[in-house]
Amino acid sequence: MGIATNAGQPGIAASVALEFAKARRKHLWLASLGLLAFQFAWLVAGASNTVRHNPDFDGILYMLPQLNAIVLPLLCAIVASTVTDVENRANMWKLLLTMEDARRVVAAKWAACLLILAVVVGVQTAGVAAVAYGIGFQQNLPGPALLARYALSTFVVCAMLITIVQAVCLATANQFAPMIVGVGLCFLGLFIAYLPPVFSWFVPSAYFFVCRLVDGAYDASQHMRFWAAPFPAAGLAVCVAVTVAAFIASRRAFAAREL
């Protein structure tokens, strides 16, 4: 056993890899893919019904944010709380922060969560493409550009949610708190659809609606009509701003905390 002589902390990539090592046996991937499978099953069931009387895939892209607003906040809460709470359960902060800078640990955990979410969004986008091309839709099939825009907007909203939940995790050692936030966001995202659109700007999980790529409304004959929405630059900008602000504030607060 040699004297510890490494020049500094591990690099950020190594720190992120360590977060995955710590999350071993926490079944993070299983939980993420399980929720995704549940959402996919729901999507397939809905799409199979829809395609019989309306072969326009825009209807599915219009419906997807609603599914995301229900499932993804919960998934974000599970991922962020698992990755962060692992230190609380292990009474590890007191040791960890003698070896690694607090800001580095927070950044590594955040990056690990984002990586998981990136994979989840990627798999979900692939699932959406499979539904579009596999179930028999004829109109407005999504091309690579639209799928990329969908993946980007979904990921940016997820990043905001995960940053908020992580901030809660870092502020409290109780894993119950982030789960409450996750479930709360999930319900808010579900019911915000019944309120005027302006309310969506004040609920993080409702940004799946704010950033939707297809809009729709009932026409005079009470049929839903869909159209491509403009790129949700304002909504995404708000998400990015909230994400950056929440990340910086929570990281600063955590680094200043005494153990």
Add this chain to the structure above:
Amino acid sequence: MTSQVLERPAGTVEGAPAPAASGESLAVSTRGLTKRYGDATVVDDMDLEVPEGAVYGFLGPNGAGKSTTMKMLLGLVHASGGEAVVLGREMTPDNRLEVLREVGSLIEAPSCYPHLTARENLEIVRRLRGLPESCIDEALSVVRLDDAKTQGKLVGHFSLGMKQRLGIAVALMGRPRLLLLDEPTNGLDPSGIHEIRQLIREMPERFGCTVVVSSHLLSEIDQMADYVGIINKGRMVWQGSMADLHARARRWLALRTTDNAAAAGVLPGTVADGEWLRIKAVDDATAGQVTLGLARRGIGVVRLEERSESLEDIFLKLTGMEATL
């Protein structure tokens, strides 16, 4: 009461470097280290001096400020005032992690991931510290967690003693020059306490490190430490070698005779103590003369014992807790 500055290297572990009088031989020294929470002063103007290569017992009642002091040394708690020099370098927020690369710690309870095995836990620490893989085997073997059955077990299924040993293994990874162990025997059964105590006792010689170990149990520190710092209500009330602490104990001779009243008349300065008489401690020759003198007067000596204040008495006196117990 003021703290006594360490004067001599007596009592250091055999084979470990003997501390000199200058500051350079101190593994840890603090000057005026203070921690306040609002109006409450938890650590008050602490001057700590830990000689290199020694086992330093940090002794005090619960809530005296031992853990807070150790956390300040690790930078986990920010000092309200004073300075700390660890391994020859003044600790600052900027160099904290660099200094701590040569410091192992176990604060309050062992830090280990319950859903991982002992080896996986050590692997995480190894990667964080950038150590070679061989460190893991050595650390596991030192704390005897290297058998096949234990290696396959998740830490969540470990007994408290095993977790404590793993905590020490984590602290020992990379052979740090300084180990800070906060109440490492807390919650252990007698055999576990004995085992951890032995391990700590051997550390300076075996690994060439300095150990600071805190406890609220005097007997434990007495059996482990070469030096002791006694802290009460955030203040260092006494600091020095264990030998010096023992030397502070008042000694006397306790005597029982066939006629205590007559013996008291013969021996000047005798104090009655129940069925016993107390006389001041004397050398063997004088003690012999006392017994002969009494025998000549027809007073038989039934018992003659040398007694001294226990360390507990000294501790209670130093911490001012005598009246409360």
